[in-house]
Amino acid sequence: MRARLTLTTVAVLTLAACGNQVDLRPKAGQSMPVAPAGAAKTPTVAELIEPETQARPRRSDDPLTKSEERQDDPFDLPPPG
Template sequence: MKTRTLAGLAMAALVLAGCGGRPALKPLKDQRLPAVPVGAATAPTGGELMAPSIQARPERNVELLTQSRQRSDDPFDLPPEKQPQ
């Protein structure tokens, strides 16, 4: 029982130690950053390249339904036709 507790504490310490710091993003040796986009004044930094765009992470619309009403009949809501066998 005591060894399990010590092993659990050691694993927890190892996990917590691994999530501490992150170094700045840099290109690998013999690699360059992407070219400057057309119309941009400067090349994007590593942080800007990693940040998701508005299209990738759109804002969420959490508007609640405030009024409910009966749906009218839909003339195109027909049952499927049976196929001849």
């Protein structure tokens, strides 16, 4: 019974994920948002849905720059008892 419910749930989620993909357009009777203050032109749909740098930051530093032996940790004690 549980396996059947799991299979049904997976099947429904799979079908829900494969929707029709079309170009994004404003609803009928509405227009695109106005240009932001200081912008030369109104951004396109592709520009509006592209994530900003803050939404997807790049990793700028690696905490481990080279392989080296670990120093002795005085707080790494075995459990009591």
